[in-house]
Amino acid sequence: MADLEVQTDPSTRSVGDPLVVLEHVDKHFGELHVLQDVNLTVHRGEVVVVIGPSGSGKSTLCRTINRLETIDSGTITIDGTPLPEEGRALARLRADVGMVFQSFNLFAHRSVLDNVTLGPRKVKGASRSQAREQATALLERVGVANQADKLPAQLSGGQQQRVAIARALAMDPQVMLFDEPTSALDPEMINEVLDVMVSLAEQGMTMIVVTHEMGFARRAAHRVVFMDGGQIVEEADPETFFTAPRSARARDFLSKILTH
Amino acid sequence: MHSGYLDDLGTVLGQYDVLAAFWVNIQLTVYAGIIALVLGTLLALMRISPVPSLRWAGSTYVTLLRNTPLTIIIVFFVLGMWGQLGFTLGPDFPTNFFRLSVLGLAVYHAAFVCEAIRSGVNTVPRGQAEAARAIGLGFWPTARLVILPQAFRGAVAPLGNVLIALIKNSTVAAAGSVAEASGLMREMIENSSSVILGIFLVFALGFVVIVVPVGLATTALSRRWAVAR
Ligand SMILES: Nc1ncnc2c1ncn2[C@@H]1O[C@H](COP(=O)(O)OP(=O)(O)OP(=O)(O)O)[C@@H](O)[C@H]1O
Numbered sequence: 023m024a025d026l027e028v029q030t031d032p033s034t035r036s037v038g039d040p041l042v043v044l045e046h047v048d049k050h051f052g053e054l055h056v057l058q059d060v061n062l063t064v065h066r067g068e069v070v071v072v073i074g075p076s077g078s079g080k081s082t083l084c085r086t087i088n089r090l091e092t093i094d095s096g097t098i099t100i101d102g103t104p105l106p107e108e109g110r111a112l113a114r115l116r117a118d119v120g121m122v123f124q125s126f127n128l129f130a131h132r133s134v135l136d137n138v139t140l141g142p143r144k145v146k147g148a149s150r151s152q153a154r155e156q157a158t159a160l161l162e163r164v165g166v167a168n169q170a171d172k173l174p175a176q177l178s179g180g181q182q183q184r185v186a187i188a189r190a191l192a193m194d195p196q197v198m199l200f201d202e203p204t205s206a207l208d209p210e211m212i213n214e215v216l217d218v219m220v221s222l223a224e225q226g227m228t229m230i231v232v233t234h235e236m237g238f239a240r241r242a243a244h245r246v247v248f249m250d251g252g253q254i255v256e257e258a259d260p261e262t263f264f265t266a267p268r269s270a271r272a273r274d275f276l277s278k279i280l281t282h
Numbered sequence: 283m284h285s286g287y288l289d290d291l292g293t294v295l296g297q298y299d300v301l302a303a304f305w306v307n308i309q310l311t312v313y314a315g316i317i318a319l320v321l322g323t324l325l326a327l328m329r330i331s332p333v334p335s336l337r338w339a340g341s342t343y344v345t346l347l348r349n350t351p352l353t354i355i356i357v358f359f360v361l362g363m364w365g366q367l368g369f370t371l372g373p374d375f376p377t378n379f380f381r382l383s384v385l386g387l388a389v390y391h392a393a394f395v396c397e398a399i400r401s402g403v404n405t406v407p408r409g410q411a412e413a414a415r416a417i418g419l420g421f422w423p424t425a426r427l428v429i430l431p432q433a434f435r436g437a438v439a440p441l442g443n444v445l446i447a448l449i450k451n452s453t454v455a456a457a458g459s460v461a462e463a464s465g466l467m468r469e470m471i472e473n474s475s476s477v478i479l480g481i482f483l484v485f486a487l488g489f490v491v492i493v494v495p496v497g498l499a500t501t502a503l504s505r506r507w508a509v510a511r
């Protein structure tokens with residue numbers, strides 16, 4: 023668990039209208055019912071932490087929101103618009119939903135700078151110089167501007183993940199999805215990534231974050247969503263969830279992650 | 283072997299333009315290689331595309347072409363396409379036969395290029411395509427900007443093997459009446475049967491001299507271009 027020195031109070035940050043709305047979402051992988059009647063509303067400016075045991079469907083939930091996974095039934099809307107099935111509309115939507123992966127997934131053959139400029143240039147039609155300027159500012163913001171010309175493999179995990187955040191931000195997304203962004207990192211690099219995420223939250227970014235970092239949840243999240251067996255079992259503000267979980271399943275899960 | 287064997291061989295070699303014949307093989311290889319690379323890349327794209335009918339067409343092509351002997355394909359192009367269907371690609375017989383043979387070599391080796399590139403695609407982790415899709419790139423931009431550049435770099439060694447096979451297989455163009463090295467070798471052997479072994483060694487060595495550097499170069503390039511992960 024990471025130590026976080028600065029405490030900011032998410033309750034002082036206001037949230038707006040519903041931005042991401044999942045209603046009665048069901049999904050199977052073959053026989054496996056991975057998402058079972060999932061209902062979730064995330065408001066503009068809200069930070070929601072998704073927590074739950076391995077295999078509970080957290081990644082799948084995240085991936086359905088930008089349609090990297092399709093759903094069997096139910097609806098998902100972003101800012102009132104249902105997710106397009108495919109084609110250009112879907113590509114546009116994906117540009118609106120930033121995603122940060124556990125394994126960074128930086129484009130291995132491209133420089134750090136190119137990783138960040140590729141989307142704006144090829145999807146949004148930004149000019150090379152425009153994209154470069156924006157990318158430099160973003161890399162500055164996540165603290166890796168001095169690595170701009172290196173290849174991803176030459177960076178540490180923490181630096182790579184910060185570049186990945188910059189790459190997603192370059193598309194000006196309305197909402198950012200993080201799927202266990204720090205679980206592949208060495209412990210000493212976790213905080214540098216969490217710090218970037220906390221400052222994003224403070225700037226009012228809407229965020230859905232799958233993480234077991236309770237420090238982050240306490241510091242930045244408005245709400246914790248607990249998943250188990252493909253269902254959302256419990257939702258509460260972080261303090262309530264971590265100190266007084268209502269469901270037996272959440273208590274059981276917390277007792278396991280708190281013992282180490 | 284009698285004492286004047288080398289002299290005899292030298293005389294025979296002096297009567298033919300061996301280098302020109304090898305040059306034909308190199309030309310066959312270069313033209314067929316370029317076409318096969320383009321066609322094979324398209325086939326590989328079809329095989330990884332999300333469109334089922336394209337995937338089917340791609341894999342059917344590969345299965346058919348890979349499992350047909352090259353000689354039959356060349357004979358089909360030269361005798362079938364030209365002889366029967368009147369399909370011509372050049373103003374005179376030699377040019378026409380050369381170009382039809384290039385085409386036959388290309389369509390055959392495209393199937394192997396496709397499989398080499400697909401093995402390169404398999405070296406690219408899934409997450410690369412997902413990250414590309416996540417920033418809003420569609421299938422084609424994702425393929426062109428993210429997957430193929432890495433796939434090619436992961437496919438240099440297998441593509442090198444296809445190129446080596448193509449160099450050697452260019453001799454099959456003899457079946458399409460193209461005057462290339464192996465055809466010349468046969469002609470020389472028929473006319474000068476006393477120095478068969480010598481002639482054979484000269485031609486074998488000629489191919490070794492062409493093929494070995496290609497193998498060394500692709501091995502070196504595949505190391506140099508490997509994508510660091
Ligand atoms: N592409 C897939 N095909 C088949 N089954 C899958 C696929 N992806 C995930 N699953 C299964 O679906 C279930 C939910 O997976 P998911 O990755 O969403 O869980 P998770 O909560 O993110 O787990 P973890 O904490 O281990 O990342 C798991 O049982 C997993 O094995």
Ligand SMILES: [Mg+2]
Binds near residue numbers: 201
């Ligand atoms: Mg997961």
